Amino acid sequence: MSRSLPTNEFIEELEGYAVYGEKMLKADRAQVEEILDGFLLSDDSLDGSKIQANWFPEIKADVFISHSHQDENLALGLAWFLKEHFELKAFIDSAVWGYADNLLKGIDAKYCLSSDRNLYDYKKRNWSTSHVHMMLSMALAGMIDNTECLFFLDTPHSKRLHANAEEKTSSPWIYAEIAMSRLIRQRTMQEHRSSPVNECFSADAIQHTLVMNHLTKLTCNDLQKWMNEYKEYSYRFCPPLDCLYQLKPLKKDE
Numbered sequence: 666m667s668r669s670l671p672t673n674e675f676i677e678e679l680e681g682y683a684v685y686g687e688k689m690l691k692a693d694r695a696q697v698e699e700i701l702d703g704f705l706l707s708d709d710s711l712d713g714s715k716i717q718a719n720w721f722p723e724i725k726a727d728v729f730i731s732h733s734h735q736d737e738n739l740a741l742g743l744a745w746f747l748k749e750h751f752e753l754k755a756f757i758d759s760a761v762w763g764y765a766d767n768l769l770k771g772i773d774a775k776y777c778l779s780s781d782r783n784l785y786d787y788k789k790r791n792w793s794t795s796h797v798h799m800m801l802s803m804a805l806a807g808m809i810d811n812t813e814c815l816f817f818l819d820t821p822h823s824k825r826l827h828a829n830a831e832e833k834t835s836s837p838w839i840y841a842e843i844a845m846s847r848l849i850r851q852r853t854m855q856e857h858r859s860s861p862v863n864e865c866f867s868a869d870a871i872q873h874t875l876v877m878n879h880l881t882k883l884t885c886n887d888l889q890k891w892m893n894e895y896k897e898y899s900y901r902f903c904p905p906l907d908c909l910y911q912l913k914p915l916k917k918d919e
Contacts, residue, residue, distance in 0.1 A: 675885035679742035682749075686741030689748060690760045693724050701771050711772070713800065720768050721804035726756035727857075727906065729812040731842040733822035734759065740818060750892045751905035755816075756808055762801075769797045802841055809842065810849045813857040814906055817843060817880060824875055833872040840873035847879055854907070881913050 704711045704719070728747060732740040737759060744755035777789035809815060817823070817839075824834045834840050895908045 675889065676739065679746060680738045682742035682745040683738035684741075685749075686743075686745035686757075687760065689745055690741070690757065693761045701775055713796065716768070717800045717804060720765075721762050721801060723804075723807060723811065724756055724761055725754070726808070726812050727753045727814065728755045729809050729815045729842075730755050730757050730818065731815060731839060731846075732757070732818040733820060733836060733839065735822040736818050736820055739820070743816065743818070746888070746892075751895060753905055756812060758805065758808070762804070765797050765801045769793060772797065805838070805842060806845050806849065809845050813854065814909075815842075815846050815880075816883070817846075817877070819877075825872075827872075832875045832877065834875050835872055837873065840875065843875055843877060843880075847876065854904075858904070879916055881916055883913055887913060 701711060701716075704715045706712050730740045730743060737757075740757050741760060744757055744760075747753040747755050772793045773785055773790060777785050777793050779786045823836065823839055824832050827833055891905075891909050891912055894912060895903070895905050898908065
């Protein structure tokens, strides 16, 4: 797992690649259902498994990019950079999956309106949000588990340093992704290679402690060095992530 620390002008260069990253990932974007009728069961309830398969399908990727919604262009640029220079496929949830809020809005409109149809019922809204966020969380965990490497874009948008020197985030999705990266199984590289979110709630009322000591720091200079080293030695058939691991050894479990 790597912790990418963007600094200097390389940031602007990556953000300039965002349009290419968007086009590149568009082919994987789920064709999201505009209506929920296709997920209805005989008792007029919704089939959660079908919803998850439609909105959050599994995508084959090498690298999972965890980022703040405000850094989406940077994440898209990094995805293009990884593909262009290393033939590595990155996964960015907001660029591929349908926005969970759109799914939630459709469910709420069908199931959560109050009797006068003017307002949402509070308890029903809590129920629908729990279901949708659970499906998204499980899908994220599956993608993190299936990718060989995770890059976390460590920017002021994604975290803050508090007075007690603890790093905290107001994003529940960043908190969940980094926590998952500590808990999921660690598999060998051979296992990974054996076969060919959106943060719309912007209030900072809740802060989650980010424990990132299991992540290896990766600077923009490291990315450029990796690119140059890989170009020089790729003729030896060194896989691109192996080249990165040699430059920046992964932290071992204690």
